Amino acid sequence: MRTPNYIDVTKEYWETRNVVCHLSTSYNNSNVVYACVFNFLNWHPAWWGLQNKDSVVFTDMCRGAVFLPMYYNKGKLIPAGYPVASGYNNVLVLKPDIINTHTIHLTEQEHYLVFRSEKKYKLYYWDKAWKFLGEKTGDANVKEMVFDNIPRNALLLLVPEYSQHKERPFSITDEGKRLWW
Numbered sequence: 001m002r003t004p005n006y007i008d009v010t011k012e013y014w015e016t017r018n019v020v021c022h023l024s025t026s027y028n029n030s031n032v033v034y035a036c037v038f039n040f041l042n043w044h045p046a047w048w049g050l051q052n053k054d055s056v057v058f059t060d061m062c063r064g065a066v067f068l069p070m071y072y073n074k075g076k077l078i079p080a081g082y083p084v085a086s087g088y089n090n091v092l093v094l095k096p097d098i099i100n101t102h103t104i105h106l107t108e109q110e111h112y113l114v115f116r117s118e119k120k121y122k123l124y125y126w127d128k129a130w131k132f133l134g135e136k137t138g139d140a141n142v143k144e145m146v147f148d149n150i151p152r153n154a155l156l157l158l159v160p161e162y163s164q165h166k167e168r169p170f171s172i173t174d175e176g177k178r179l180w181w
Helices: none
Strands: 016-022 032-039 042-052 055-062 065-073 076-079 084-086 091-093 097-107 120-126 130-137 144-152 156-160 170-172 178-180
Touching: 016 032, 016 065, 016 084, 016 091, 032 055, 042 065, 055 065, 120 144, 130 144, 156 170
Parallel strands: none
Antiparallel strands: 016 055, 032 042, 032 065, 042 055, 065 076, 065 084, 084 091, 097 144, 120 130, 120 156, 170 178
16 A cells, blocks of 8 residues: 555456445544455455544445454554445444344354364454454364354454464344355
8 A cells, every 4th residue: 555556456356335434533643544354363454545533435445345444553553443344235334232132153154164073163253352252162063153142233253273364254133144254
């Protein structure tokens, strides 16, 4: 993003939309806000926008991804708001509801999630940082893991003990459908 000859060609390859993120915190030293994506268990800046009071617009962002608005200060990224999932048909602000929780069922899904026997799986949700929700252990007969007291409308992350840092965040709809981001 520091290269002056950089041309964004995202819309040439993917469906895009402008993504509006409301900012829950302000930062006086800069009006630049970065759209960060989650890769290798870390948030990485992918694009930027200019802060306009309590929001920012990120232009031509690909659909099917989640973006976290963040400020950059002294070599560190600082969360500026809640993650925004740009789906193919809608946009979701993933602000966790820690009062109205629910039980979720995480079933195996080929190419995305297969439980291994005697391996531990830790579940987290995002609220300005990854917060621990619980841990389960797989066995040969486990095809589904059930977690209780999970905040609704949260960005979730399930990390196995054998992680290669390729886990993808997801959310669970009120109907129990898992959406990968």
